[in-house]
Amino acid sequence: VSGDRPVGLTALHKEVLRIALFAAAVTLFLTGSSSGVALNFVMMALYAALLAQAWNILGGYGGQFSFGHALFFGTGAYVQAIAQMQAGLNPWLALPLSALASAAIGLVVGTLSFRYGLKGSYFALVTLAFAEVFRIVALSVPFTGAGVGLMLPLRESFSNMQFDSRRGYALLILALVVLALSVTCWLKHSRFGAYLQAVRDNEDAARASGVNPFRIKLGAIALSGSFMGAGGAFYIQVFQYLDPGIAYGSHTSVEALVGAIVGGMGTLWGPVVGALALHLLADLTRNLFGQLPGISMVIYGCVLVLMIMFAPRGLSGAGHSVRALWRGKSK
Amino acid sequence: MLDIGILFPSLLNGLTTGAVYALIALGLTLIYGVLHIINFAHGASLMLALYAVYFLKDQFGLDPYLALPLVVPAMFGLGYGLQRFVINPASHGRDENILLVTLGLSIIMENLALLFFKSDTRSIDTAYTLTTIPINIGIAQAMISLPKLVAFAGALVTSTVLILIVGRTDLGRAIRAVAKEKHGAKLMGIDVDHVYAMSFGIGLACLGAAACFLLPAYYVNPQVGGGFVLVAFTIVVLGGMGSFTGALLGGLLIGVVESLGGLFMGESLGQIGIFLIFIAVLLLRPQGMFGVKP
Numbered sequence: 218v219s220g221d222r223p224v225g226l227t228a229l230h231k232e233v234l235r236i237a238l239f240a241a242a243v244t245l246f247l248t249g250s251s252s253g254v255a256l257n258f259v260m261m262a263l264y265a266a267l268l269a270q271a272w273n274i275l276g277g278y279g280g281q282f283s284f285g286h287a288l289f290f291g292t293g294a295y296v297q298a299i300a301q302m303q304a305g306l307n308p309w310l311a312l313p314l315s316a317l318a319s320a321a322i323g324l325v326v327g328t329l330s331f332r333y334g335l336k337g338s339y340f341a342l343v344t345l346a347f348a349e350v351f352r353i354v355a356l357s358v359p360f361t362g363a364g365v366g367l368m369l370p371l372r373e374s375f376s377n378m379q380f381d382s383r384r385g386y387a388l389l390i391l392a393l394v395v396l397a398l399s400v401t402c403w404l405k406h407s408r409f410g411a412y413l414q415a416v417r418d419n420e421d422a423a424r425a426s427g428v429n430p431f432r433i434k435l436g437a438i439a440l441s442g443s444f445m446g447a448g449g450a451f452y453i454q455v456f457q458y459l460d461p462g463i464a465y466g467s468h469t470s471v472e473a474l475v476g477a478i479v480g481g482m483g484t485l486w487g488p489v490v491g492a493l494a495l496h497l498l499a500d501l502t503r504n505l506f507g508q509l510p511g512i513s514m515v516i517y518g519c520v521l522v523l524m525i526m527f528a529p530r531g532l533s534g535a536g537h538s539v540r541a542l543w544r545g546k547s548k
Numbered sequence: 549m550l551d552i553g554i555l556f557p558s559l560l561n562g563l564t565t566g567a568v569y570a571l572i573a574l575g576l577t578l579i580y581g582v583l584h585i586i587n588f589a590h591g592a593s594l595m596l597a598l599y600a601v602y603f604l605k606d607q608f609g610l611d612p613y614l615a616l617p618l619v620v621p622a623m624f625g626l627g628y629g630l631q632r633f634v635i636n637p638a639s640h641g642r643d644e645n646i647l648l649v650t651l652g653l654s655i656i657m658e659n660l661a662l663l664f665f666k667s668d669t670r671s672i673d674t675a676y677t678l679t680t681i682p683i684n685i686g687i688a689q690a691m692i693s694l695p696k697l698v699a700f701a702g703a704l705v706t707s708t709v710l711i712l713i714v715g716r717t718d719l720g721r722a723i724r725a726v727a728k729e730k731h732g733a734k735l736m737g738i739d740v741d742h743v744y745a746m747s748f749g750i751g752l753a754c755l756g757a758a759a760c761f762l763l764p765a766y767y768v769n770p771q772v773g774g775g776f777v778l779v780a781f782t783i784v785v786l787g788g789m790g791s792f793t794g795a796l797l798g799g800l801l802i803g804v805v806e807s808l809g810g811l812f813m814g815e816s817l818g819q820i821g822i823f824l825i826f827i828a829v830l831l832l833r834p835q836g837m838f839g840v841k842p
Contacts, residue, residue, distance in 0.1 A: 282644055284588075330831070333832070338647055342586070342785070342826075343827060343831070346830075350823045350824070471655060478648065511662035514659040518653070521648065521655070522634065522638060525638050525640075525649050525652070
């Protein structure tokens with residue numbers, strides 16, 4: 218297919234097909250595998266991919282680097298836990314509610330920061346500060362269980378979103394990742410996504426062409442926040458314990474950001490590739506050095522610095538360069 | 549409620565803490581003013597300096613104040629090396645990259661500390677740790693611990709030295725030239741990369757001094773930098789990015805806010821006051837008290 222009108226499948230069709238193949242392949246693996254280690258690995262990698270994709274929507278496609286995405290993660294997790302424990306809501310209904318709550322927080326933070334034109338390092342700092350404010354508030358108010366934390370009661374059944382093995386959780390997070398991939402795919406090809414990338418590349422030029430950067434960025438932060446919130450809701454369902462440090466601590470913010478950057482910001486598959494690569498690496502070091510505190514974060518930090526130094530476009534960007542080089546050679 | 553007898557000790561306490569905050573913020577604001585980057589690894593670097601002071605005392609019995617001539621040059625060297633060999637090559641001329649690289653560095657430092665020194669909180673014991681000095685101003689009096697008073701004086705002296713270096717020396721002139729117009733400075737024969745690395749080194753050297761003044765009345769653990777990093781950013785933003793006067797006054801102000809906030813609202817909620825100031829300043833007046841509009 219040359220540069221003329223695409224014959225047969227368009228780029229969009231191909232991407233949808235790839236997402237469907239990915240979903241089918243992982244489902245097949247999950248239903249076939251009985252190894253607890255493998256199921257756990259796939260679940261954790263998919264979970265990291267969801268966080269990275271959430272960050273990617275705002276950071277990669279929108280160019281707004283958040284250092285405090287834990288803000289949305291923690292809010293989603295708390296809403297999921299409190300809705301069940303205090304209001305007796307079914308977790309399947311609580312999950313969309315968590316995503317909505319995080320999107321709402323995104324709208325508030327976005328309205329404040331984008332209204333006053335914060336960008337670059339200022340935006341990164343303000344998101345970090347908001348996450349910190351929420352952490353301190355969560356430590357001080359009664360309904361979050363303060364420093365003691367919240368323990369989700371164990372009630373194993375499908376309707377309670379508590380499964381008897383990692384397989385159920387892995388399928389659940391797969392569904393969320395596929396949803397995030399589909400939304401990102403839509404984002405790439407939609408008018409809204411085109412506006413968002415235009416704002417990222419040159420805000421003034423976008424404004425001059427009649428795009429309202431404020432509303433576009435607001436849409437991106439709400440979308441990004443909702444997936445991060447869903448990630449938080451998933452977390453509490455799996456691990457059933459939450460405290461302010463887990464919810465709003467910087468660890469989750471870092472994991473989301475590093476996954477997206479390592480894989481490649483502003484690409485559809487980058488966050489999935491990045492999350493998988495990081496988890497392989499973390500598992501490898503665990504096998505080599507044993508369970509040492511902090512070692513996986515050291516690896517994350519080193520990978521982040523090295524990637525920015527040598528491959529600022531991420532693994533998928535590096536892949537493209539290699540492929541372009543190969544094609545150039547074979548001509 | 550507003551009894552001067554309660555307010556005065558709290559105010560004094562806030563001012564002494566604030567002076568150390570100011571010293572930390574001065575390093576950060578110098579780096580920002582010259583390189584126009586936010587050093588996210590500032591808190592983690594302070595943590596490393598605190599460990600250095602701790603181990604010098606713990607292993608060799610060296611008094612924290614006597615460790616100054618060792619820790620300050622060491623931190624300067626670390627800063628120079630980091631900027632020259634890591635941050636600068638990784639930046640590819642883009643500010644976002646620098647932000648991410650310094651974030652990566654802070655993650656590495658904090659978790660290496662966790663790996664090697666474990667998460668225990670450590671503090672040192674000196675002959676003067678518990679010494680207090682009474683201060684009487686007629687209408688009120690307070691007891692203030694000696695290390696805090698030394699930290700206050702030390703932070704002010706170091707800040708003065710820093711301001712003199714930047715204001716009066718050839719190096720300072722080069723730093724200011726690069727901060728204003730790096731291409732012009734380059735044409736005048738200034739080695740811009742060297743000046744960048746010097747500024748980063750001096751910024752971290754401030755942390756070395758802060759660590760020596762801080763530790764006798766404080767503690768160290770791998771996460772200790774996190775608490776300082778947002779406070780330092782708040783001060784820098786409040787004072788105006790790149791402004792020394794702003795950092796000094798901002799530091800003292802934030803120290804007092806934290807102390808009074810803790811007095812009225814309890815320890816953990818007192819910190820919220822700082823972050824709310826931070827968010828408000830970022831939103832309403834991002835150029836700060838003494839800064840130029842970005």
